[in-house]
Amino acid sequence: xxxxxxxxxxxxxxxxxxxxxxxxxxxxxxxxxxxxxxxxxxxxxxxxxxxxxxxxxxxxxxxxxxxxxxxxxxxxxxxxxxxxxxxxxxxxxxxxxxxxxxxxxxxxxxxxxxxxxxxxxxxxxxxxxxxxxxxxxxxxxxxxxxxxxxxxxxxxxxxxxxxxxxxxxxxxxxxxxxxxxxxxxxxxxxxxxxxxxxxxxxxxxxxxxxxxxxxxxxxxxxxxxxxxxxxxxxxxxxxxxxxxxxxxxxxxxxxxxxxxxxxxxxxxxxxxxxxxxxxxxxxxxxxxxxxxxxxxxxxxxxxxxxxxxxxxxxxxxxxxxxxxxxxxxxxxxxxxxxxxxxxxxxxxxxxxxxxxxxxxxxxxxxxxxxxxxxxxxxxxxxxxxxxxxxxxxxxxxxxxxxxxxxxxxxxxxxxxxxxxxxxxxxxxxxxxxxxxxxxxxxxxxxxxxxxxxxxxxxxxxxxxxxxxxxxxx
Amino acid sequence: xxxxxxxxxxxxxxxxxxxxxxxxxxxxxxxxxxxxxxxxxxxxxxxxxxxxxxxxxxxxxxxxxxxxxxxxxxxxxxxxxxxxxxxxxxxxxxxxxxxxxxxxxxxxxxxxxxxxxxxxxxxxxxxxxxxxxxxxxxxxxxxxxxxxxxxxxxxxxxxxxxxxxxxxxxxxxxxxxxxxxxxxxxxxxxxxxxxxxxxxxxxxxxxxxxxxxxxxxxxxxxxxxxxxxxxxxxxxxxxxxxxxxxxxxxxxxxxxxxxxxxxxxxxxxxxxxxxxxxxxxxxxxxxxxxxxxxxxxxxxxxxxxxxxxxxxxxxxxxxxxxxxxxxxxxxxxxxxxxxxxxxxxxxxxxxxxxxxxxxxxxxxxxxxxxxxxxxxxxxx
Numbered sequence: 066x067x068x069x070x071x072x073x074x075x076x077x078x079x080x081x082x083x084x085x086x087x088x089x090x091x092x093x094x095x096x097x098x099x100x101x102x103x104x105x106x107x108x109x110x111x112x113x114x115x116x117x118x119x120x121x122x123x124x125x126x127x128x129x130x131x132x133x134x135x136x137x138x139x140x141x142x143x144x145x146x147x148x149x150x151x152x153x154x155x156x157x158x159x160x161x162x163x164x165x166x167x168x169x170x171x172x173x174x175x176x177x178x179x180x181x182x183x184x185x186x187x188x189x190x191x192x193x194x195x196x197x198x199x200x201x202x203x204x205x206x207x208x209x210x211x212x213x214x215x216x217x218x219x220x221x222x223x224x225x226x227x228x229x230x231x232x233x234x235x236x237x238x239x240x241x242x243x244x245x246x247x248x249x250x251x252x253x254x255x256x257x258x259x260x261x262x263x264x265x266x267x268x269x270x271x272x273x274x275x276x277x278x279x280x281x282x283x284x285x286x287x288x289x290x291x292x293x294x295x296x297x298x299x300x301x302x303x304x305x306x307x308x309x310x311x312x313x314x315x316x317x318x319x320x321x322x323x324x325x326x327x328x329x330x331x332x333x334x335x336x337x338x339x340x341x342x343x344x345x346x347x348x349x350x351x352x353x354x355x356x357x358x359x360x361x362x363x364x365x366x367x368x369x370x371x372x373x374x375x376x377x378x379x380x381x382x383x384x385x386x387x388x389x390x391x392x393x394x395x396x397x398x399x400x401x402x403x404x405x406x407x408x409x410x411x412x413x414x415x416x417x418x419x420x421x422x423x424x425x426x427x428x429x430x431x432x433x434x435x436x437x438x439x440x441x442x443x444x445x446x447x448x449x450x451x452x453x454x455x456x457x458x459x460x461x462x463x464x465x466x467x468x469x470x471x472x473x474x475x476x477x478x479x480x481x482x483x484x485x486x487x488x489x490x491x492x493x494x495x496x497x498x499x500x501x502x503x504x505x506x507x508x509x510x511x512x513x514x515x516x517x518x519x520x521x522x523x524x525x526x527x528x529x530x531x532x533x534x535x536x537x538x
Numbered sequence: 539x540x541x542x543x544x545x546x547x548x549x550x551x552x553x554x555x556x557x558x559x560x561x562x563x564x565x566x567x568x569x570x571x572x573x574x575x576x577x578x579x580x581x582x583x584x585x586x587x588x589x590x591x592x593x594x595x596x597x598x599x600x601x602x603x604x605x606x607x608x609x610x611x612x613x614x615x616x617x618x619x620x621x622x623x624x625x626x627x628x629x630x631x632x633x634x635x636x637x638x639x640x641x642x643x644x645x646x647x648x649x650x651x652x653x654x655x656x657x658x659x660x661x662x663x664x665x666x667x668x669x670x671x672x673x674x675x676x677x678x679x680x681x682x683x684x685x686x687x688x689x690x691x692x693x694x695x696x697x698x699x700x701x702x703x704x705x706x707x708x709x710x711x712x713x714x715x716x717x718x719x720x721x722x723x724x725x726x727x728x729x730x731x732x733x734x735x736x737x738x739x740x741x742x743x744x745x746x747x748x749x750x751x752x753x754x755x756x757x758x759x760x761x762x763x764x765x766x767x768x769x770x771x772x773x774x775x776x777x778x779x780x781x782x783x784x785x786x787x788x789x790x791x792x793x794x795x796x797x798x799x800x801x802x803x804x805x806x807x808x809x810x811x812x813x814x815x816x817x818x819x820x821x822x823x824x825x826x827x828x829x830x831x832x833x834x835x836x837x838x839x840x841x842x843x844x845x846x847x848x849x850x851x852x853x854x855x856x857x858x859x860x861x862x863x864x865x866x867x868x869x870x871x872x873x874x875x876x877x878x879x880x881x882x883x884x885x886x887x888x889x890x891x892x893x894x895x896x897x898x899x900x901x902x903x904x905x906x907x908x909x910x911x912x913x914x915x916x917x918x
Contacts, residue, residue, distance in 0.1 A: 138562045437836070452850040456817070461845040461856070466566065468839075470832035470862035479855040480847050 096154035102126065105251055108154045112220050112254070115227075125240045125250030132244040140397060142368050146342055151314055153252040153285070209267065215260040216271060219287045222258025229260050233291055237320040237350045237376070246346040249285045249318040256286030256317065261296040261327070270299040270332070270518060288319040292327035292355075299330040301521065314342045315366075321349035323357050325379065330358045334521060336365035336528060339395055343369040348403070351411075353379030360516050362389045363398050364528050372430060374403030377411035384413040387516050389525075392425030392457075393532055401430035401463075402446075406472075410441040417448040418510050421457035422532060431463040433474060440471040448478040451509050453502070453533075503533050547621065551633035563627025566808045566840040567779045571722065571748045572628065577694060579603075579638055580663035586688040588656070592901055595654040595682065602658070602665055603640045612647040620670050622698035622726045626752040626781040631724050635696050639666035645681070648674035653681045659695060659717060660688040668698045673707035673735070681711045682902065687718035687745065698726040703735035705759070710738045712902045714909045717745040719775060725751045733759030733788075740767035740897055742906050743778055744913040753782040757791040766795040767897065769890045769906065771913045772837075774803030782811040782826075790821040797828040798893040800886045801837035802917050810842040813856065817848045826856040831863065831889050833882070883914055 096107045105126055109119040134143050209216060215226055222230045240250040261267060292298050315337060323329045329349060337343050343366040349357035359373035375384025386402035404413035419427035429448045450459035461478045483505040491501035507514075507526060514522045557569040564572070583602030591597055596610035605615060619639035624632035645653060659665055673679050685695060695717065701709050715723055723746045729737050743749055755764045770778045784793040799807045813824040830839035843856040863885045871881035887910065894906045 137560055437838075450845075450847070452847065452852075455820075455850055456848075457850055459845070459847045461843075463841075463843060463858070464565065465841045465858060465860065466838065467830070467832065467860040468837070469835040470837065471835060472832075473861045474859065475861075476841070476843065476858040477855070478843070478845060478857075480845060480852060482850040482852070 094154065096152060098152055099149045100126070100151070100153055100252065104153050108252060108254060111154070114220070115224065117231075118223060121235070121240075122251050122253075125247050128241045129244060129247035129251055132241070132247060134244060139370060140368065140399065142397065143342075146314060154254055212265050213262040214265060214267060215258065217258050219253065219256040219258050219289065222289065226258065226260065229291065230258060230289065233320065233322050234289055235320075237322060237348050238318055238346050242346060245316045245344045246318050249287060249316050249346070253285045253287035253318070255284065256288040257290070257300075258288070259290040259298065259300065261292045261298045263294040263324075264296060265293075266297040267299070270301045272301045284315050284317070286317045288317070289322075290320070290329060290331070291322045292324060292329050294324045295326045296324075297328040299332065299518075301332040301518065302334075313340060315344070317345045317347075319345070319347040321357055323349060323351045323355035325352050326354045327352075328356045330360065331373075332360045332517060332521065333362065334517075334525060334528075335361075335363045335369065338365060339367050339393075341366045343371065345369075345371040347371065348374040348376065349384070350376050350378055351382035351384060353408075354381050355379060356383040356385070358385040358387070359402075360387045361400065362517070362525060363400055364391045364532060365396075366398075367395065368397045368399065370399045372401040372403050372432075374405065375413060376405045376407055377413065378407050380408045380410055382408060382411045384411075386415045386417070387513055388415075388417040389510050389513050390417070390419040390427050391529060391532055392419070392421050392427040394423040394425060397426045397428070399428040399430060401428075401432075403432045404434070404444055406433075406435045406439060406442040406444070409439050412443040414444070415446040415448075416513065418451070418513055419448070419459060420451045420453065420506060420509070420529075421459050422453045424454075424456045424458070426458040426460070428460040429462065429478070433463070433465045433467075433476075435467045435469070435472050435474070437468045439469065442472040444472075444474040446474075446476040449509075450478070450480045451506065452480065452482045453506075499533070503530050506533055547619070547633060547636035548638075551630065551637045554630040554633055556630055557627060561627055563781065563810075565810070565842065567750070568748060568777060571777075572631070572724070572750060574631070574634070574664065574694060574696075577664045580661045580665050580693065583658060583660040584688055585658045586686060589684070589686075592652070592654050592682060592905065595652040595680075597654045597656065598643070599656045600658065600667070601688075602660060603667070610645075610651075610653055612651050613643055613645045613653060615641045616644050617641050619666070619668050620698070620700060622668070622700065622728065624726060624752055625754055626783060628724060628726075628750065628752060631696055632698070632726060634664075635666050635668065635698050635726070638664070639668050639698075642668040642670055644670050644672070645679070646672040646674065647677050647679055649677060651677065651679045653679070655681065655683045657683070657685045658688050659685060659693045659721065660691065662691045662693065665693055665695045666697070667695070669700070671699070671701045671709060671711070673701070673703040673709050675704045675706055677704070677707040677709075679707070679709045680899065680902065681709070682905065683711070683713045684716065685714070685723070686716045687721060690718050690720060692720040692722075693717065694722045694724075696724045699728065701727075701729040701737055701739065703729070703731050703737060703762075705732050706734045707732075708736040710897060710899055710902065711740065712897065712906060713741040714906070715741065715743045715745055715749065716909060719745065719747050721746050723749045723751075725749070727751065727753045728756075729754070729764060730756045731759055731762035731764055731791075734761045735759065736763045736765075738765045738767065738897055740894070740902070740906065741769075742894075742909050743768070743770040743772070744909055747775055747777070749778045749780075751778070751780045753780070754785065755783070755793060756785045756787060757793050758787040760788055760790050762788070762791050764793040765896060766793070767893045768797040769893050769910060770797070770799045770807060771890070771910065772799070772801055772805035772807060773917060774805060777806040777808075779808040780810070782809075784811070784813045784824055784826065786813070786815045786819045786822045786824060788819055791819065792823045793825070795826045796893045796896060798831070798890050799829070799839060800831045800833060800890060801839060802833045804834075804836045806838050806840075808840045809858070810844070811856070812844040812846060813854050815847045815849050815852055815854065819849050820851040822849065822852040822854065824852070824854045828858045829889070830860040831886060832860060833862070833886065887911070887914060
């Protein structure tokens, strides 16, 4: 065995190790299996929520029950979700911790296993670390607090900052938007609430680590970010989850509100284990001159359905979705973007690149909507798919509606594979076939990876290399 | 005692439902227009002014369902429908055709054949013509099919064409839809290609108030080549809903689709296209382009270009654009003494002709341009 394969084995071992760990569960609060009115009341009671939230949950539960599964357009794999076999709320009841010393040792172990580098841990002082349904660790840097930035859990937000929270909560994504946004509204727990005061430009990205570590336990975070006039913020979430025998459900709702001239960047690296249903609704509302960017990378999960959207409500607002998806054996990455132009001179840009490996399937689903009586709207959509193996699969389903002649839209999609010539050329220069393939794939997504912050792009490349392992030859 | 015989097709028709809002195949479409319940088939019709015959073409003229003049050695009327199938959302209409169409025109040739079919449509009600074109080994078939309204009554034409090509054959087909503004058209255009065969299927839409068109091309043989072309010029009160499917079922197959829509007034167009590559259909080259030229501030265009790829080593792409005539182009022409209105028309005409030229058949191109020009002349 030469040194190179040894490294590969080692890395692969580490990867399995990260994916397979677990530790004892000790939950003070457990809503049990299945979803009924009692479940909703139980969550409300444990979280000591005001009456309006409880009412909101009950209404959402009704909507959830009345809505059919969207299998008329989506994959039938959704029918395999057994809503009665899911525990909707688990919590150890611990209040958010203020410093690393107070964080339970199990959680620290989790971060160890995750491979969070030492340096980054220091940086994590400004981190919202989510452990099960509640944030187990929450510490907002003092500097941020001085500037008036609010960075708390969602439950804290709705109780302690109701005056800012409530006017926008559920306004960008109404409960009835889809079946899973209704589900989230009924049983939401965890997630973040962020408020950036006018003119404040947050220098460091705010981060949150999500973890699922109870079998059959779905996480239903609810995140609301409000960037007031002229402010700027970058938010990053990364997800990993240990492997379990049965499928788990993750159904988050993320709402962004960018007031006049504000900028929000929301970065996600999703690497759930391959038995997780990841059904997420994400949408931003951009007012005049505001900009919302979704930078999204999906590597894990069994089925991901996620179409980040931007509603451009004010003139000259800008929306952007940059998306990378990698589908391996047994995975279906059904991702895309939704761009709703609702004011003059709004512009949107969608760039999506997907890679299908083995029997993986990646799908792009997009919607661009430019209604009547608007002027000067522009949309550009590009989706490129790369197929690695003979059985790989890729689909593209965009829908573009344009009314009037004052706009410009263009959509382009292409499908290709790594050519034999390219691989041959690189092998001629001494690279192994795997290295050559890896290089080709990284080249394919390179311009998008650069959009991610540095530490993320390094991690991303490593993750993609690992996924590509064993796909050639 | 009397016994009533119900044909299986009629039974199937009655079992199926008319399209509803939630049908994915009817997204953005006017599913209500598609409900034809209670409509009876039209009776005998009248003929209108015959257009100039095309040189070298056999001409068959129909008044509604009856053949009123002309004949061709290669064409024969067979009783009943050939039974079209719909895989793109209008199964009910396909079953309607299968159950109620009076006869099918069966065109079969192994040599050179040029055929012109004129369908004069008159009276209110359903008209269900069907054509099967079989190109035998080595054949070169050209077909022109024109739908022309004789009066202003609200006709509903449900038409089906099935093109089947044997090895090394070629079929070029141009359909012109020149119905009145009260009529509806539902059109099924199927083609199945064997090895090394070529089809060029083009359509020009200028009339009707509502058109639903489902084009399904199965490129099933090595080195087969399928081209699908469309030019549409809808104005206020017209909606064209076109759905296409390019199905690649064999290695080294080629398909190319080009749709050019020029929208005037309050026109609406819907384009939904899918390139589908079967597992193992390696070496597929498939392209799909839909371009919308928006001439007014009130028109609307919906585009859903799609891809489903189950094989690697393929080259597939699709593109869709919606935009207006650029100010620079207008300025350039105006600087040469052309009025703004004429300049816009010139650019739009050039835009349509780009698709027509792909026919690579002078006679058919001339006819298509003539139909397009006639429409341009009616627009303010």
